[in-house]
Structures are given as C-alpha cells and as structure tokens.
Amino acid sequence: MNKLKTSKLLFTLLGLLLAPFAFGDDLNQANTAWIMTSTALVLFMTIPGLSLFYAGLVRVKNVLSVLIQCFAITCLVSILWLVIGYSLAFSEGNAFIGGLSNFMMAGVLEDTLSGDIPESVFAMFQLTFAIITPALIVGGFAERMKFSSMLLFTGFWLLLVYAPVTHWVWGGGWLGELGLLDFAGGTVVHVTAGVAALTAALVMGSRKGFPQTPMPPHNMTMTVTGAGMLWVGWFGFNGGSVLSADPELTSLTLVTTCIAAAAGGVSAAIFSNILYKTYDLTMFMNGVLGGLVGITAGADQMSPTDATLIGLIAGIILPLGVSLIDKLKLDDPVGAIAVHLICGIWGTLAVGIFGAMAGVDQFITQLIGVGVIGAFSVVGAAIIIYAIKAISGIRVSEEEELKGLDLSEHSMGAYADFSVDQK
DSSP states (O other): OHHHHHHHHHHHHHHHHHGGGOOOTTOOHHHHHHHHHHHHHHHHIIIIIIHHHHHHHSOGGGHHHHHHHHHHHHHHHHHHIIIIIHHHHHSSBOSSOBOSTTGGGTTOOTTOEETTEEHHHHHHHHHHHHHHHHHHHHHHHTTTBOHHHHHHHHHHHIIIIIHHHHHHHHSSOHHHHHTOOOSSSIIIIIIHHHHHHHHHHHHHOOOTTTTTSOOOOSOHHHHHHHHHHHHHHHHHHHHGGGOSOOHHHHHHHHHHHHHHHHHHHHHHHHHHHHHHSSOOHHHHHHHHHHHHHHHHTTTTTOOHHHHHHHHHHHHHHHHHHHHHHHHTTOOOTTOHIIIIIIHHHHHHHHTTTSSTTOSHHHHHHHHHHHHHHHHHHHHHHHHHHHHHHHHTOSBOOHHHHHHOHHHHHHSOOTTTTSOOOOO
C-alpha cells in the first residue's frame, strides 16, 4: 500500500513538472522538429548567406555597409514581428489585413498550436521569411542609401507592404480565397522585394559614375560562398513551407528545389556564354538563384521534369533580364531585380503552366496575383521612399558616396590590415 501511494505521488509530481510542456495529442513532434530546423535554415539564408552574396558583389569601400544592413534588418524585423507584424499578417481580421489579437504575441502560448506544430514555431518560421524579404531589397539601393533611411524604409515597408500581402495570400485574405497559389513566396517574397528594389533603383538613381566607370564585384569568392549558403538554406525555405515532415510531399519539394537550382545554373551559364562569349560566374550564381526563385511558388505542385523546365527557362530569362536592365541604365549592383522580380514573376505564372494545377483559369489567377501584388508593392515602396526623402533625406552625400559607406557611415574599412584600393 505504501509503495502504491509512493508511486502515485511520483507520477503526480512528474505530471506537474511536465505540464508546461504538454501540448495534447494533436502535437506532432516530427513535424515540429522539421519546422524548427527549417527556421534555422531560412535564417541562415539571410545571415550569413545573403549578407556574403551581396557584400562580394559591391565595391570594397561598401562591404561593411551591406553586411550591417542585412544584420540590422534581421534585428529590426524580429522586434517588429513580435510587436505587431505577425498579428497583421496572420491573426483573424478581414480580407485585407489581420487584426491585433496577436499584438506582442498575445495568445501565442506554450500550448497553442498552429495545425499540429506549436504556434510559436510557426511564428518564428514566418519571421525568417519576413526578415529575408526586405533584406533582398538592399541590392536595389546598395552603396548609396543612408543607414538611418534604410532602417526607416525597412520598418514601414514591412508593416505597410509585406504584412498585408502576406495576409492576402497566406493569412486567409482575398488572394488566397481567389485561388492564388504561392507555396513558399514567389509573390509574397520575391515579387514584392523585386518590385521594391526596382522602385528604389528608379527613385534614388544610379551610383556616381555609373555606367561610365567600371564597378566590378570586389570579391567573387565571398559571393560564391553566400550563393552556396542560399542554396542550402532554400531546402528549409521550400521544404519547411510544407509545414510538416510529410515523407512524400516534403521529399518531392526538396527534389524540385534542387533540380530547378541546378537547371537554372546550367542554362544561365550556357546562355550567357552565347551572349557574352564567356562563362560568367556572376551569371552562373544568379542563374542558380533564378532557378530557386522560379520553383518557389509551385515547388509542391511540380514533377522533377517540370522543375527542370522551370529552372532551365529561369536560367535563360535571367541573362536577358540583366541585359534589359543594363540597356535601361538601371543601377542594380547585385542583380536583385532580374533574379527576384523577373524570375519571381516567371515562377508564379509557371504554376498555371506546369504541375498539378496547370490550366487557363489557374494561369489567369496567377497573373492577377502578380499584377495586384506588383502594383501594390511599387506604390507602397514609392510612397515610403519619397516620404523619407522629403523628411530626412534618403541618399548619402556625393562626398560620402565617393568615400564609401564603410568609412562615411561606419567609420571603418572592411580590410583595414591590408593595402587595398578602396575607390
């Protein structure tokens, strides 16, 4: 009898100790573990992946400015997401914007589930998407925007453009109800960021001396390293968007992601050689990213053959897009417009051409989504940029730009111990 009482007491104490961690029978531990892993992979895409990719493509006097912009965006967006961003994007509201029920993460408790994973894990996974999207825009204003203006732009753009678009597509809003298919961010991430980068490049104008003065990348080794990290991280970007560790669907998504990237790199290398008579490393790296962007909207819908075709076409339109941007004399130091806007549009429309949901009706829905989101993003980005420009100025002075943002904005050079021409 004493042993029975002792056992009951031990089980009671054990239950009390484990109670804070109990989610009930609906929690799926395998799915939770995979989304937690994917969250880390997507954050890895921004820091250090995108940071290094962009930093290698700018001139030596602006390396640190790009690195700190990506890190600062990560910090700022994390705080804004906690305060109100997540609520605006995913809480119940209306067809156009979420409500304030999750303000300061209210209601996201230890035992709150989103599907069969903790809502806290879902919120953090979505945070990593909210981080990388404005970080992609850095390419459109690299080497010329004030650091303070970059922070203002990021904060307002996240809340006024990214959060509403996310709600429209993924948060129960009107585009999702219309039937727009965007599995992992073809429109929500890439079209919105690509349009904003284009808007920034148009409004701010070119860097001093562009295009007469050659401005080659200062460190392609850094860029290739960053591109490799982005490719690896994309397995979490697309694979995690399944929101489960489903063996069949997640496996298919990983296959289509990898195949599209490889096809994009190969076709971009070959096609750029036809155009420029050289196997351009920048085109090759951006071709890989173009293939990844192209498969993002429909990675769960495509066969490996479909993914190959999508990647091959992305690798062809990427050099053509870069050539068009050059002819228009738009200053895009890292190729952000061609990669994210042009390939993002292609990938979104491809959902209506290839895969399980292909058809005229679906293509028209995808086209509507691209048009509406693109228009909303360009108007939103332009209003924010012009407002900041009018209030506090948005571009560094000519003297500061010629000196380099590393020294003029951050008081140090990237390679202080080496003799490097920083012009």
